[in-house]
Amino acid sequence: MRTAITILAVAALASVPLWLRDPYLLNALITTGIFVIGAMSLNLLLGFTGQLSLGHIAFFGIGAYVSALTSLGFDVGLPGDVRLVHAPWPPIAGFVLAILVAGLCGYFVGLLSFRVRGAYFVIVTISFAEVVRLVALNWVELTQGPLALTNIPSIALPLPGLGELTLRTKLQNYYLVLVVALIAYLLIARLVHSHFGRAMRGLMENETLAVSVGIDVTRTLTIAAVISAAIAGAAGSLYAHYIRIIDPEVFAFINTVTMVIMVISGGKGSLAGPVVGGLIFGLLPVALRPVMAPEAQWIAYGGVLIAILFMLPRGIVPSLAQRFRRRRNGRTALSPVALAETAAKEPA
Numbered sequence: 001m002r003t004a005i006t007i008l009a010v011a012a013l014a015s016v017p018l019w020l021r022d023p024y025l026l027n028a029l030i031t032t033g034i035f036v037i038g039a040m041s042l043n044l045l046l047g048f049t050g051q052l053s054l055g056h057i058a059f060f061g062i063g064a065y066v067s068a069l070t071s072l073g074f075d076v077g078l079p080g081d082v083r084l085v086h087a088p089w090p091p092i093a094g095f096v097l098a099i100l101v102a103g104l105c106g107y108f109v110g111l112l113s114f115r116v117r118g119a120y121f122v123i124v125t126i127s128f129a130e131v132v133r134l135v136a137l138n139w140v141e142l143t144q145g146p147l148a149l150t151n152i153p154s155i156a157l158p159l160p161g162l163g164e165l166t167l168r169t170k171l172q173n174y175y176l177v178l179v180v181a182l183i184a185y186l187l188i189a190r191l192v193h194s195h196f197g198r199a200m201r202g203l204m205e206n207e208t209l210a211v212s213v214g215i216d217v218t219r220t221l222t223i224a225a226v227i228s229a230a231i232a233g234a235a236g237s238l239y240a241h242y243i244r245i246i247d248p249e250v251f252a253f254i255n256t257v258t259m260v261i262m263v264i265s266g267g268k269g270s271l272a273g274p275v276v277g278g279l280i281f282g283l284l285p286v287a288l289r290p291v292m293a294p295e296a297q298w299i300a301y302g303g304v305l306i307a308i309l310f311m312l313p314r315g316i317v318p319s320l321a322q323r324f325r326r327r328r329n330g331r332t333a334l335s336p337v338a339l340a341e342t343a344a345k346e347p348a
Contacts (some may be wrong), residue, residue, distance in 0.1 A: 009275075013178055017171050025286065026170045032282030033177040034239050035255075037184050039262035039274035041231035046260070047268035048192055049224050050204035051114075054122050055129030057256040059229040062105055063098035063236030064246050065136060065143060068152045070094030071241075076142045091155045095237045102233020103226045110225030114218050126253075133251035148247035155241045173242050180238060181275075184231050189271050191227065200224055265308050267315025276316050281305070 020026055038060050045051045073088035113124040136143045143149065155176065156164040167173055191197050199220050202210040211217060240246045258281070266277025284304060288297045312319035 006272075009272075010178075010182060014175075017174055023170055026174060028283060028286045030170060030174050030177055030242060031239075032278060033174075033181055034235050034242070035258060035282055036262065036275055036278035037177070037181050037235035037238070038232050039259045039266075039278045040181070040184050040188060041228045041235065042259045043263045043268055043274045044188055044191070044224055044228040044231070046263055047270070047273070048197065048200045048204065049221055051221065051224075052122055052260075053125040053228075054253075054256055054260070055125030055127070056228075056232060056259060057251055057253070058125075058129035058132045059102045059106060059232035060236040060239070060255070061129075061132060061136065061248075061251045063102045063233030064240035064250055065149070065236075066101045066233070067091070067094035067098040067237035068149045068240045068246050069142070070097050071153050072149060072151070074142055076139075090158075091153050091241055092157065095155060095234065095241070098233045098237035099230045100233075102236070103230035106225045106227075106229025107222060109229070110222035111218070114221040114225070129251055129253075129256070133248050136251065137248040143248070146247060148245050149240075150245050152240050152244045152246065154244070155238075167241075177238055177242075180234060184234070185271065185275070187227075187231075192271070196220070196223070261305060265305060265315060267317035267319070270315065270317045270321075273315050273317040280316075 016029065017026065042053065042056045045053050070089050071091040071094040073086050075083060075085045077083050109125070109128055113121050137145055154166050154168050156166040159165055167176055192200070199210065199215045202215060203217060203220060207217065261281050262278040263274050265281060266275065267273030284301060285297060288300055292300060308316060314322070
């Protein structure tokens with residue numbers, strides 16, 4: 001049944017550009033989809049290992065800058081009168097490098113920070129994001145600082161024998177984001193249902209017991225951090241090549257908070273949770289903007305979040321799934337006579 005629901009959801013999302021003609025709304029869906037990918041990557045840490053990273057936007061931003069600089073090229077001076085010159089590469093190479101470099105950063109951060117737990121881990125991740133933001137802001141020769149990197153080329157897909165397909169339109173970018181999101185979803189699903197995924201869940205539920213049965217805590221969490229950071233880097237690359245301008249504001253703390261809200265409201269530890277929460281809180285500001293003043297929008301945004309967490313404390317997807325199971329189990333537990341009487345009382 002879960003497979004059928006997933007297929008129907010993908011088909012519904014794939015059909016959106018066929019009936020949605022408003023470019024503004026399509027743009028909102030594209031940017032929301034990019035942040036949904038980032039939320040899915042955060043959920044791998046928060047939902048399946050129990051580690052809250054409040055510096056996750058760093059990997060998103062690293063992916064954006066790596067991909068942009070790879071496709072734009074650069075010429076910077078290094079200590080010792082050495083100059084580092086890089087000629088522009090195709091944007092698809094920047095996308096791949098963004099994944100690799102973000103994953104490598106995730107490895108080093110995980111290797112260092114997973115030696116501590118709780119509030120200490122949160123502080124380490126926030127500090128890392130702030131350091132990366134300051135580097136992007138002050139290394140003007142490389143990143144242009146607050147002036148931003150501009151004219152970032154759109155992603156072009158190589159077509160054997162036909163040249164390249166440059167993804168410039170919103171329609172093309174929508175399907176690109178949808179494909180990347182689907183790949184990330186399937187990768188995370190395969191991972192969490194594997195032996196490694198069971199080890200992650202074991203660490204989250206009872207670390208002492210997990211260690212006693214031979215699970216290497218640091219290794220497991222570090223691998224999870226690498227995969228999570230790599231997916232976030234892919235989302236950052238998509239963002240840079242779609243927006244085509246990037247500045248240090250991409251590392252803003254509010255972006256991490258947005259991802260956390262998407263994960264918590266949708267249901268951490270569930271595969272569909274970040275998708276559902278991401279679509280709601282990614283598109284909610286767009287729905288409120290025409291009918292509310294900016295101050296009222298934030299009040300309504302917070303009110304919706306509080307209402308969801310109050311009525312569905314485990315998040316939307318897990319709470320609704322639990323209620324559905326209880327209702328189904330209650331029906332199957334009824335005797336045939338009681339079941340017939342219940343069905344007769346229900347409206348047609």
